Amino acid sequence: MRQIYADNSATTKLSPVVLEKMMPYLTEVYGNPSSLYRIGGRAKEAVEAARENIARNLGAKRPSEIYFTSGGSESDNWALKGAAHALRSKGKNHIITSKFEHHAILHTCEALEKEGFEVTYLDVYENGIVHPEDVESAIKDTTAIVSIMYANNEIGTIQPIPEIGEICRRHKVLFHTDAVQAAGYVKINVEEQNIDLLSMTAHKIHGPKGCGLLYVRQGVKLENLIEGGAQERGRRAGTENVAGIVGLDAALQLAVDTMDERCAKLSVLRDRLIDELLKIERSRINGDRVKRLPNNVNMCFEGIEGESLLLKLDLNGVSASSGSACTSGSLDPSHVLLSIGLPHEIAHGSTRMTFSEDTTEEDIDYIAKIVPEIVSYLRGMSPLWEKIKLEERLGK
Amino acid sequence: MVYSEKVMDHFANPRNVGEIENADGIGEVGNSKCGDIMKMYIKVDDDTISDVKFKTFGCGAAIATSSMATELIKGKKIDDALKLTNKAVMEALDGLPPVKVHCSVLAEQAIKAAVSDYYQKKGIDPEPIVGIIPECEEGHCHI
Numbered sequence: 001m002r003q004i005y006a007d008n009s010a011t012t013k014l015s016p017v018v019l020e021k022m023m024p025y026l027t028e029v030y031g032n033p034s035s036l037y038r039i040g041g042r043a044k045e046a047v048e049a050a051r052e053n054i055a056r057n058l059g060a061k062r063p064s065e066i067y068f069t070s071g072g073s074e075s076d077n078w079a080l081k082g083a084a085h086a087l088r089s090k091g092k093n094h095i096i097t098s099k100f101e102h103h104a105i106l107h108t109c110e111a112l113e114k115e116g117f118e119v120t121y122l123d124v125y126e127n128g129i130v131h132p133e134d135v136e137s138a139i140k141d142t143t144a145i146v147s148i149m150y151a152n153n154e155i156g157t158i159q160p161i162p163e164i165g166e167i168c169r170r171h172k173v174l175f176h177t178d179a180v181q182a183a184g185y186v187k188i189n190v191e192e193q194n195i196d197l198l199s200m201t202a203h204k205i206h207g208p209k210g211c212g213l214l215y216v217r218q219g220v221k222l223e224n225l226i227e228g229g230a231q232e233r234g235r236r237a238g239t240e241n242v243a244g245i246v247g248l249d250a251a252l253q254l255a256v257d258t259m260d261e262r263c264a265k266l267s268v269l270r271d272r273l274i275d276e277l278l279k280i281e282r283s284r285i286n287g288d289r290v291k292r293l294p295n296n297v298n299m300c301f302e303g304i305e306g307e308s309l310l311l312k313l314d315l316n317g318v319s320a321s322s323g324s325a326c327t328s329g330s331l332d333p334s335h336v337l338l339s340i341g342l343p344h345e346i347a348h349g350s351t352r353m354t355f356s357e358d359t360t361e362e363d364i365d366y367i368a369k370i371v372p373e374i375v376s377y378l379r380g381m382s383p384l385w386e387k388i389k390l391e392e393r394l395g396k
Numbered sequence: 397m398v399y400s401e402k403v404m405d406h407f408a409n410p411r412n413v414g415e416i417e418n419a420d421g422i423g424e425v426g427n428s429k430c431g432d433i434m435k436m437y438i439k440v441d442d443d444t445i446s447d448v449k450f451k452t453f454g455c456g457a458a459i460a461t462s463s464m465a466t467e468l469i470k471g472k473k474i475d476d477a478l479k480l481t482n483k484a485v486m487e488a489l490d491g492l493p494p495v496k497v498h499c500s501v502l503a504e505q506a507i508k509a510a511v512s513d514y515y516q517k518k519g520i521d522p523e524p525i526v527g528i529i530p531e532c533e534e535g536h537c538h539i
Binding site: 306307311315333344345348382383385386 | 404407408410413414424428429430431432433434450451452453454455456458459
């Protein structure tokens with residue numbers, strides 16, 4: 001049976017090119033970067049070379065603005081808590097974010113609310129995009145930080161980050177963006193786009209798991225994350241994940257080098273699949289069709305439940321993700337789909353497929369062939385579908 | 397979260413899917429907002445469930461528990477079918493992840509709802525025999 005990995009927004013396959021760059025640091029160059037002898041020095045050089053190259057690829061002015069972390073969630077937590085705590089003494093106790101951020105942001109906001117911070121959750125409207133003017137009108141004297149994701153992890157919608165950055169700069173408010181999904185698919189330039197803090201991770205772009213970064217513009221006050229050493233300028237102590245850092249750099253470099261061609265190819269595949277699946281009656285694409293990541297397809301099929309679709313896809317060799325939260329231990333449907341206004345019963349029937357450079361036209365054709373079959377099979381045994389059809393006949 | 401092989405078997409090859417024309421009893425439980433609806437059809441001869449079919453909108457566990465529940469009551473006396481607990485359905489499936497336990501509760505309720513409907517059609521008050529079937533399991537739904 002054909003095996004198709006269609007869950008690249010969950011994680012990606014490590015690129016052989018990246019692995020090759022990492023290998024020396026998993027084997028012979030095992031020294032601690034803080035040590036003075038040669039293999040320590042060589043590890044240190046690798047970390048600093050990666051920092052410099054990553055800074056260049058993100059459009060940062062200085063390598064010292066790049067802080068290595070364990071990944072996106074850590075970076076998001078640090079950015080929000082670190083900035084909020086550092087600014088509290090100045091009377092800044094207000095945070096602006098959106099309703100459909102990753103839980104690394106939303107749950108951190110909830111934790112900060114318990115500490116007494118006030119949080120404004122902006123609407124993302126039907127197409128899943130934050131309106132910059134809403135950011136501007138939410139800003140007040142007490143606003144410490146605005147955090148809006150660069151691209152949504154479920155529906156792939158790309159946010160107007162440069163516009164929001166410009167507004168925040170004008171109002172002298174810190175601006176953080178979670179670019180975990182956008183990095184490697186969208187041109188990021190922290191200087192031009194007025195970004196003060198940016199989170200990203202390696203494993204979404206064919207790098208290793210367990211390594212990410214937080215870009216912190218020079219001059220931004222941030223509470224230290226981990227005490228205990230001089231690593232990361234004393235703000236995030238702990239012996240560096242040298243191979244991971246080298247892998248993060250190599251993965252970002254590869255993504256930047258291949259971005260134009262890869263995204264063009266992926267957009268064609270994405271659009272083809274969306275067009276095919278929209279032929280299924282009572283189906284819908286979630287999120288803006290144009291302003292979305294080139295590898296993201298997120299659809300709802302009325303009358304069926306997302307997890308059974310996902311399990312059926314798996315039985316047919318396709319690894320996808322269900323937008324319904326059934327798989328994550330909660331029975332509520334996805335907060336992202338609810339945020340774009342879908343009713344519960346429709347939000348339950350969602351599926352997300354996210355592709356990579358390895359995805360072929362044949363893969364897309366295969367998915368376009370089996371999804372309608374599965375949907376029709378599941379609808380055949382669904383009392384909800386029966387009701388929908390009955391209502392249709394009655395002209396409701 | 398991982399399903400047992402038995403759950404996956406009943407999900408991939410569900411038994412007794414469909415409807416029964418002129419069924420003697422039809423029960424429907426759950427709601428679309430929660431993401432699970434089970435509809436059960438029974439045919440009754442001499443107080444025995446001679447045939448049973450189901451239709452389910454829901455996750456893998458909802459489909460598997462419906463399928464298993466129909467297998468467990470097919471050919472049984474109504475009294476015995478009413479004794480089927482959600483625990484027995486779960487055990488027959490080699491367990492369910494904690495978050496999916498409510499699916500087995502729905503399966504138990506679907507049977508009771510179908511039997512209630514059977515008695516009602518015969519003009520017998522089902523409540524003393526079947527009991528009250530709650531609209532939605534408390535704590536599992538957020539309506």
